[in-house]
Amino acid sequence: MEMLEPMLSKLAEEDVHLEGVWVSEPKLDGERIIALRKGDQIDLWTRRHVEVSYKFPEIISSLKKNIKGDNWILDGELTVPGGFRKLLKRNVEDRFKISLLAKKLPATLNLFDILRFQGEDLTSKALVQRKKILLKVVQEGGHIKIVPFKTVNSKKIKDHFVESIHRGYEGLILKNASSEYESGKRSSHWLKIKRSETIDVNVIGATKSTGSIAFGALILEKDGQYFGKVGTGFSDLDRKEILEFLEKNRGVTDIPLPPDLDILLTTRQLPAEIKANEIVKGKPRAPVWVRFRWA
Template identity: 35%
Template sequence: MTSFREFCRICKIIEETTGSLDMTGFVSELFSLVTSEELPIVTHFVMGEIFPAWSDEEVGLGPGLLLNALSRSSGLPLKEIEKIVRETGDVGKTAVKALGKASKEQVTFSSFLDSSVELSIIEVFERFRNIAHATGKGSQTSRIKHLQYLFSSASAEEVGYIARLAIEDMRIGVGEGIVRDAIAKAFNVPVASVERGYMLTNDMGLVAVTAKEGGNEALSDLGLQIGRPIKLMLAQVTPDIETAIKDLGVVAAEWKFDGARVQIHKKNDDISLYSRRLENITGSLPDIVSAVKKAIKADSAILDGEVVAIGEDGRPRPFQEILKRFRRKYNVQDKVRHIPLTLNLFDIMYLNDESLIELPLQERRKFLVASIENNDLVRVDEQLITSDSLQINNMYEQALQAGHEGIMIKNPGSPYSPGKRGKNWLKKKPIMETLDLVVIGAEWGYGRRTSFLGSYALACYDPETGRFLSVGKVATGISDEQLAELTELFREHIISESGISVEIRPHILFEVAFEEIQKSINYGSGYALRFPRLVRIRDDKSLEEVDTLERLEDMYRTQRK
């Protein structure tokens, strides 16, 4: 059984390493060191996760609850803990400093003084699992007690990583790419096999233990599974329809609905719905569940689609209305009546125990149409196969007139590539160029907006370093009503405050439009957005979908041309 202290030792080395190749080597060493039982846990831990993305288990600890637990564990007032956070800007360093102070005064924190007391990796995981399963009356107290136990049983170095794991923000720069390469190196399997296994399972921990125990042959046996959602295939922006046709030739054109992506899993009469972030939203959409059950003629299937909120005029309602349905846990039927939804299906990845993702889009389309019986709430969307730009432009105008975003232009011969954003799927919208950026900070407003977070700091993602890099702030395009909603939404993600400035745990994405990208030494990315404007809150998207530094650089070069 491997100690958590050993895990932390290697994490510290990784954190102090800058080169991705060296980091990969250290992660590989860690994977080789642990047992098969510990390997899936460690794989997720180094990526700043407790559970795989598809799992219904969720730790659910915000910075507020963590600081409360640190206050109780250390005996320091909460305001003192908050002061330390402002000084360090890191919950891990805060935990070390706070509990270090306590260890000098309180004999209860024996492990700071006795190095023979060691937590195991599995014990830390089980405590987090207990936290995730704590529900109902007294659940907050129970969660804090589990954190107190971990803090009181940990060494000074360990408490820092426990605190970071608690809010799933490890800050050591390890992302999917490094973990993928480390698995391949540790267990002598092809990187491509690891990549394929991850695409089909959306669980790097499962891929790691499969590679360790069965090698390349076992990895090749991994496949789609009902109840385990996979990442959705993504699209790039095309500047115009003519360019898309030039790149792809004959294309499959479809409306780009102004809605939210959903992944549908069916096994006999059991239906599960998952959001773009792979959260289980089945209980929030009983109307869609019932309609899907009637529409799908297959015994088992995994499908891709878009739900749209429909107004009384038959036009799509604002995107945020859909998210109100997704977030609803209570009084669901009331929302069903007030925010009716329809589901438009456009792809199928699995049918009657067979994976279809490697088939061309045109072949998958045939299976989709044959498997669905359209009804009032569920239908297969219309698709046009052509290389005629006039026909596609007509479809584009029809989609806009109906109140939707534009069109999708797809390669009819393309496979379904989970989580990949490539040229096989292109989107054409009439609005300014947009980026999906993560909020990393904010500022309290002035005057009548004093109680609201009013200006939001944005960041892109750098896969090379595994870090989020600032690109500027956005304050335009936000109504008073949205400010109140956003302030409440971000409150549980606040890490620290200093004056009017607030540091926010990276979690929520903004879709931001802008006039142009400029070079700037004022931001970590080296770029700034000119006249940024909030288009919509994308809390349906996951952190993996944050636009990268590479995309900013590509867009900057394109606009210069």
């Protein structure tokens, strides 16, 4: 089944002023998933158009049991205990390992929107209407949850944000209660307030280490250009796990790299996030590693 492009949010500050009625949701540390069902077939699509249903049999089983109807499209966030770093461990191809990980590191699909039900397109309906339908269609249980939400006004945004952080979430998502679902668009009707701003990049390799650590730094790409490297933000154990991940994703990059880079290996483009104080001459200043994004 062909996936439907997810609606995306724009970054906002804690003091953003909102007009009208808005809904707040916690920002989860997982991977965005569009789930589709048509008859007996259920597909799980990532933002990068990768179909991953076979990697999460526990999710497929719960969707069949806990969602009414046999023709729907749902939007949600896939999580595992321990956050996104642990979720990366589920990115395996071996069927035996998949079955073991489904029990050892079970995933949850946290649903927050419904885009189609029994063939009816719901994207033109207001968010609050879609939420009401979602609550009727979804029975929480097994590996399926509904993302908690509440109405919010400008005066309470900071309180909601602080509460979300204290509960261990990444931040806050704010959605205009009357907004339609704008597939494939980064819309001002959906806003995100993050604990700290991150920059989306691609890892395309690693440099050699001058000591006993696994590698020196990760080589970065953004918008088709070399974007510098990041060598801080991970422990020695992180470096070993990351190097194993890089080894499994070796590839040849067509991004022109500086000749003085002491390259250990190159990889296919691996989506990731970094933090940086600022961008200077097209490169991040004092970058710090955050995490890989699900590819």
